[in-house]
Amino acid sequence: MSKNIIIRTEREADFSAVYEINCKAFGTSEESLLVDKLRKSGIPLISLVSELDDKLVGHILFSQAHIISENSRIEIMALAPMAVLPEYQGQSIGSRLVKHGLDRCNQNDFKAVAVLGHPEYYPRFGFEPSRNLNISCSYDVPEEVFMIMELKRGFLKNVAGQVEYHKLFNELA
């Protein structure tokens, strides 16, 4: 466990390091380019970095998404992408980014967060399979990888619909 880790809001001076972190973690520039485009899109974002001894080693992004039903459009946040430099993985840096990010979403009054990811990883933070609720993902993904978490208790009670990420995510799908 790395002790000298600071989690903080991303600044403009971090953009190139964040680009590199995403490239190295994912082995492609697709997520890096998506992050760049989302910053320019103007939608609500929460973007945090983890800094270890003055070096950026991780990044997490939350962006505005919506649960769409016939007669409603409910704002939530979506966690994606998140990345830790390969040589720093497995030291809980990713977990700290998720926890700080969820706290920040809560402080900013977002009521729920969705994630598409590993079903063994995200439940430890409170995410549950969306199939437990009447909520699905607009992308054609296995249902167990799509999870959602209430930040405000009861917020998703009686909510049914499909989560739509910002259309820029379609380029990744």
Ligand SMILES: CC(C)(COP(=O)(O)OP(=O)(O)OC[C@H]1O[C@@H](n2cnc3c(N)ncnc32)[C@H](O)[C@@H]1OP(=O)(O)O)[C@@H](O)C(=O)NCCC(=O)NCCS
């Ligand atoms: C996913 C990732 C951010 C986790 O960061 P990390 O600092 O290694 O995370 P932690 O140390 O807090 O947790 C490690 C756990 O993550 C799991 N993990 C590693 N890669 C994973 C992945 N792609 N998806 C889900 N879980 C993963 C490990 O199995 C480990 O589980 P354990 O605690 O049960 O042993 C990092 O592995 C990474 O950058 N992966 C490549 C990019 C990626 O797949 N991002 C997620 C999708 S957006």
